[in-house]
Amino acid sequence: MSEPLISVDRLARHYxxxxxxxxxxxxxxxxxxxxxxxxxxxQSGSGKSTLMNLVGCLDTAxxxxxxxxxxxxxxxxxxxxxxxRNREIGFIFQTFQLLPRATALANVELPLVYRGLPRxxxxxxxxxxxxxxxxxxxxxxxxxxxxxxxxxxxxxxxALVGEPSILLADEPTGxxxxxxxxxxxxxxxxxxxRGHTIILVTHEPxxxxxxxxxxxxxxxxxxxxxxGAEVSALQAARAVGT
Amino acid sequence: MNxxxxxxxxxxxxxxxxxxxxxxxxxxxxxxxxxxxxxGVMTVIAIVAIIDGLDASFAxxxxxxxxxxxxxxxxxxxxxxNEWWEMRNRKNMGRTELDAIEREASLATxxxxxGGQRTTVAAGDVELSRILVRGTSGAYLQTxxxxxxAGRFLSxxDVELSRxxxxxxxxxxxxxxxxxxxxxxLGRRVRVRxxxxxxIGVLERRGRMLGMDLDNNVSIPYTTFLRDMGSKRSLTIxxxxxxxxxxxxxxxxxxxxxxxxxxxxxxxxDFNINRQDQFLKLYGQLTGALYGVAVGVGLITLVxxxxxxxxxxxxxxxxxxxxxxxxRALGARKRTILLQFLIESSIVSAAGGAVGTGLGFGVALxxxxxxxxAAAVTPGxxxxxxxxxxxxxxxxxxxxxWRAANLDPVEALRYE
Numbered sequence: 001m002s003e004p005l006i007s008v009d010r011l012a013r014h015y016x017x018x019x020x021x022x023x024x025x026x027x028x029x030x031x032x033x034x035x036x037x038x039x040x041x042x043q044s045g046s047g048k049s050t051l052m053n054l055v056g057c058l059d060t061a062x063x064x065x066x067x068x069x070x071x072x073x074x075x076x077x078x079x080x081x082x083x084x085r086n087r088e089i090g091f092i093f094q095t096f097q098l099l100p101r102a103t104a105l106a107n108v109e110l111p112l113v114y115r116g117l118p119r120x121x122x123x124x125x126x127x128x129x130x131x132x133x134x135x136x137x138x139x140x141x142x143x144x145x146x147x148x149x150x151x152x153x154x155x156x157x158x159a160l161v162g163e164p165s166i167l168l169a170d171e172p173t174g175x176x177x178x179x180x181x182x183x184x185x186x187x188x189x190x191x192x193x194r195g196h197t198i199i200l201v202t203h204e205p206x207x208x209x210x211x212x213x214x215x216x217x218x219x220x221x222x223x224x225x226x227x228g229a230e231v232s233a234l235q236a237a238r239a240v241g242t
Numbered sequence: 243m244n245x246x247x248x249x250x251x252x253x254x255x256x257x258x259x260x261x262x263x264x265x266x267x268x269x270x271x272x273x274x275x276x277x278x279x280x281x282g283v284m285t286v287i288a289i290v291a292i293i294d295g296l297d298a299s300f301a302x303x304x305x306x307x308x309x310x311x312x313x314x315x316x317x318x319x320x321x322x323x324n325e326w327w328e329m330r331n332r333k334n335m336g337r338t339e340l341d342a343i344e345r346e347a348s349l350a351t352x353x354x355x356x357g358g359q360r361t362t363v364a365a366g367d368v369e370l371s372r373i374l375v376r377g378t379s380g381a382y383l384q385t386x387x388x389x390x391x392a393g394r395f396l397s398x399x400d401v402e403l404s405r406x407x408x409x410x411x412x413x414x415x416x417x418x419x420x421x422x423x424x425x426x427x428l429g430r431r432v433r434v435r436x437x438x439x440x441x442i443g444v445l446e447r448r449g450r451m452l453g454m455d456l457d458n459n460v461s462i463p464y465t466t467f468l469r470d471m472g473s474k475r476s477l478t479i480x481x482x483x484x485x486x487x488x489x490x491x492x493x494x495x496x497x498x499x500x501x502x503x504x505x506x507x508x509x510x511x512d513f514n515i516n517r518q519d520q521f522l523k524l525y526g527q528l529t530g531a532l533y534g535v536a537v538g539v540g541l542i543t544l545v546x547x548x549x550x551x552x553x554x555x556x557x558x559x560x561x562x563x564x565x566x567x568x569x570r571a572l573g574a575r576k577r578t579i580l581l582q583f584l585i586e587s588s589i590v591s592a593a594g595g596a597v598g599t600g601l602g603f604g605v606a607l608x609x610x611x612x613x614x615x616a617a618a619v620t621p622g623x624x625x626x627x628x629x630x631x632x633x634x635x636x637x638x639x640x641x642x643x644w645r646a647a648n649l650d651p652v653e654a655l656r657y658e
Contacts, residue, residue, distance in 0.1 A: 053652050056571070058570075058571060058651045058652050058655070059651075059652050078575070078576060079575045079576070079577070082570065082573050082574060082575040082576075082578075083573065083575070085570075085571060085572070085573050086572065086573020087573070089571075091571045091572065093568075093655070097564065097567075097568045097571075097655070099565060099568070101263045101264075101267055102263075110256075110569070110572050111572045111573055113252050113253065113255075113256045114249070114252075114253070114569075114572060114573040114574050114575075114578060115249070115573065116245060116246075116248040116249025116250075116251075116252050116253075117248075117252070118248070118252075119252075119255075158572070162573075
C-alpha cells in the first residue's frame with residue numbers, strides 16, 4: 001500500500017494551566033488511508049478536540065510527528081499551515097460557522113478566495129458544490145434565511161469546494177434535530193462513497209457505530225481502533241461499568 | 243498573472259467587500275465613529291481653503307503691480323519703522339534719474355515715471371475729491387498699468403508738449419458721467435484741481451489691490467503734472483523687464499542710480515528699488531504662521547478621531563473573533579486578516595475624510611459668500627484631506643488589525 005494520507009506517530013499536546021501540566025494528548029499513533037471514513041470518538045476531556053485541532057493543522061503538537069499527504073506538519077510555519085488548511089482540510093463545525101452577512105454562495109466561495117482563484121472560476125466551483133449538497137435553489141440566501149440542516153449543507157459545500165484531501169467534521173449533527181442529523185450522516189455516507197476521506201469527531205457512540213472505522217480516545221490515549229460498531233460498543237461497556 | 247499577486251488581489255477584493263458590508267451593516271456606529279475624522283478634516287479643509295483663497299486673491303491683486311516690474315523710489319514700500327526720517331530727507335527722484343535710466347538701463351523694456359497727488363476732479367456739476375492724479379507717460383501701460391478700453395493712452399507728444407489731456411480710470415467715469423458709454427466720454431472737458439483737461443481715453447476696470455481702489459484715478463502727462471501740481475514732487479519710476487531678468491535689472495539700476503544721484507562709494511543707497519515680491523514675502527510670513535496653526539489644530543483633531551477609530555476597531559475585532567477563527571481555518575494567513583482590518587479602518591476613516599472634505603468646502607464657501615474672505619477649492623487640499631484621513635485609519639487601525647491577525651485560531655473558533 002502507498003503512503004497513508006494521514007500518519008500520526010506518538011503525537012502529544014501538553015498545556016500548562018494554572019501552573020499545572022495537562023496532558024491533553026499523550027502519545028497517540030494511527031494511520032488513515034485515502035477514502036476512509038473514520039470517527040474519532042470520546043467523552044469530553046478525552047483529547048478528541050485537541051486531536052482534531054492538530055489533524056486540522058490549527059495547532060501544533062508538543063512532541064511526536066504528523067504527516068499529512070506527504071508533508072511534515074510539525075515543521076511548517078504559520079503561513080504554510082494556513083495554505084495547508086486551505087488545500088487539504090475541509091472543516092465542518094458543530095455550529096456551522098457561516099459568515100452571517102454573506103450569501104450561501106459567498107460563504108462557499110471563501111476558501112477559493114484565499115486560494116487566489118479568479119472570480120468566475122470561484123463562482124462556478126461554489127455553485128457546483130452547493131448543487132452537490134442539494135442546495136441549488138438556495139444559493140443567494142443568507143444563513144438566517146436557511147434552516148439548520150440547510151446551513152450545515154452550506155458548511156459542507158464550503159468544506160468540499162476546494163477539493164481537500166480530508167473532510168474534518170466536528171460534531172456535525174450536534175446542533176440538529178435527529179431527523180436532520182440523519183440526513184447529514186447519510187450525506188457523509190454519499191460523499192464517502194464518492195471517494196472523500198472523512199474524519200468525524202463526536203462524543204456520540206451511536207454516531208461512531210455508523211462509521212466503518214472508529215478511534216476511541218480516553219484521557220489523551222487511544223483506547224481502541226477498529227470497526228465503528230465494535231469500538232463504540234467497547235466505549236458503551238466501559239461507560240456502563242463506571 | 244503571478245499566483246501570489248492574484249491571491250493578494252483577491253484578498254484585497256474580499257477585504258473591501260467585508261469593509262463595505264461592515265460599514266453598511268451598522269449605520270449609526272459607523273457614523274459616530276467617523277465623526278471625529280469628519281470634524282478634523284472639515285476644520286483643516288476649511289482653513290486651508292480660506293488660506294488658499296486669500297493666497298489666490300492676494301497673488302492676483304499683487305499681479306496688478308506687474309510681475310516683472312520694479313519701482314524705483316526714494317521710499318521703501320515696506321519699512322520697519324526707524325528708517326522713515328532718513329528716507330524723508332533723501333533727495334527727490336526726478337528728471338535726472340529718469341533720463342539716466344532711459345539712457346543707460348539696457349535691460350529695461352519700458353520706463354515710466356509716476357507722480358501722484360490726490361486732488362479734485364470735476365465735470366459739470368459733479369466734483370470728486372481725493373482722486374489720485376497720476377503724472378506718467380505712455381510706457382506706464384507696459385509696466386503693468388492696465389489696458390485702454392476706449393480712446394488712447396498718453397502719447398509721446400502729449401508728454402513733450404505738456405498737453406492738458408487726461409485718461410480716466412473706469413471708476414472716475416462712472417461717477418463723473420454716470421450712464422454714459424465710454425466712447426461718449428472722449429473729448430469731454432474735465433477740471434483737475436480747477437484746471438481744464440480734455441479726456442482722450444478710458445482705462446479698463448481693474449478692481450482692488452490690498453484694499454486700494456485701482457479704478458479711482460486719472461492719468462496725465464508727467465510733464466503736465468510737474469507743471470500744474472508742483473515741480474518739487476518726487477517721482478516713482480516704474481521699470482519693466484523680461485521675465486527672469488528682475489534681479490539683473492535691479493543690479494543695473496542700482497549702479498545707474500548711484501551714479502546719477504552721486505552717492506559716494508562708502509555711503510549706502512539713498513533710494514529703494516521696490517518689487518512686488520516684497521509684499522509676497524511679507525504675506526508669506528503671515529499666512530505661513532496661520533497655516534502652521536491650522537495644521538496643528540487639524541492634526542490634534544485627527545489624532546482624537548484616530549483614537550475613536552482604534553476603539554471601534556478593537557470592538558469590531560472582539561465581535562468578530564469567531565469569524566476570524568473561521569477565516570483562519572479556511573486558509574486565511576495572518577497577513578490576510580491584517581489586511582482585512584486595515585482596509586476596513588482606512589475605508590471608514592477615508593469615508594469620514596470625504597464627508598469632512600465636502601463639509602469643509604461647504605463651510606469655506608459659506609464664509610466666502612457671507613464675508614469678504616475668499617475661498618479656493620484646490621485638488622491638493624482634497625487629496626490632502628482624503629490621504630490624511632486614510633492614513634489616520636491605517637495608523638490607528640494597525641494595532642487592532644495586528645491583534646486580530648495574531649489571534650490563535652483554536653481559541654478564536656471557541657470564542658463565545
